[in-house]
Amino acid sequence: MTDPRAESRGRPEIGVLGPLTVRVDGVERAPSARMARRVLSVLLLHADRPAPMTAFIDELWPQEPPRLARKTVQTYVYDLRRRLPRIATCPDGHGYLLRLDGAALDLRDFERLLALARTAFAGRDAETAADTLREALALWRGPAAFADVEAGPLLAARTCYLDELRLDTVELRIEAELMLGRHHCLIGELKGLLAAHPLHEAFGAQLMLAAHRAGQRATALAAYDRLRRTLAAGLGVEPSWRLRRLRQAVLTESPALAWTPGARAPV
Structure with missing residues (x-):
């Protein structure tokens, strides 16, 4: 052998x-x-x-x-x-x-795992998707790729892309976790993510949904108000139509926001 x-x-x-x-x-x-x-x-x-x-x-x-x-x-x-x-x-x-x-090469492994997770997610296998995405994200050893290498134009563009891909992966993992009904466990993490990325509307929407499903309506509405103020101060824009619609659904306690096993989050 x-x-x-x-x-x-x-x-x-x-x-x-x-x-x-x-x-x-x-x-x-x-x-x-x-x-x-x-x-x-x-x-x-x-x-x-x-x-x-x-x-x-x-x-x-x-x-x-x-x-x-x-x-x-x-x-x-x-x-x-x-x-x-x-x-x-x-x-x-x-x-x-x-x-x-x-x-x-950890980057190759990350991309391979991400592709597997997306396939599982498309097949509504949220458990496999969440586990695979956690495995992929565990490959990161710091907040940025090539963290200790001076970047010229090529490397700067690639690291920017990888930073965005990492955030997209986190967002997808949280969506899979929401599909599994783990909203209580996600609230603290999402607050931290929004503190680090205060203009990230997707994280804001996920926090609103997780808090609403956990019975924390005030937390959900406060997250919207905070994001609205940040967008106005930083970019001079209002929240997207998607986020405004979610706020209205929270205010009216729309049944569409309730957790259904295996169903994708409506955000």
Whole structure:
């Protein structure tokens, strides 16, 4: 019988959902030099795909590249190859390719779990969806991806996207929990999420619904009023039609807001 520990020996474990880490057999192999970490981040953003030389130059020197920019990138890649031999030069000689070849990358695992959860959610399997989404969110080791890497245009855009994807995942997990009737347990978490993201209408709507279902009508209405004031002060806008309709449903104690096992939340 093959020993799974032997199979995993020498396999890099790469983390980007938080500080950048590269571990091989438990030993940290990520470079400490600032620019080398940025080069590695570009390679990881293009994992299993060619990363053109222009991507490195645009990321490292977005304003005015130095005369020897290409040579500098080559030097950093040479150093990275001693840590990660999986880096190959593209056939045309104008870029590099990082092959994962079975390496563990937390971002790939997160995306895989999120896809599985969405499939379960679409099939109204809220229990599986909630469990899978919790597993996906547990992969994050900090509030932002590539948290300790200086970001140029490419990395900044990608981390912004990942931050939004993480919030969407939290929102979906809470929706699955609401489908399971766990509204009492969600109120405190949703208050914290709104404190951290005061303009996030979806979290506001979920707090209103959870509080209403828990018999805390005043809490639900206070959440709406607080969000309305925040939107007006921060963006100069009123709450969305969806949120105004939810407030009216709370005021009239609409039966549509009652929990029904397996039914999606009407928010």
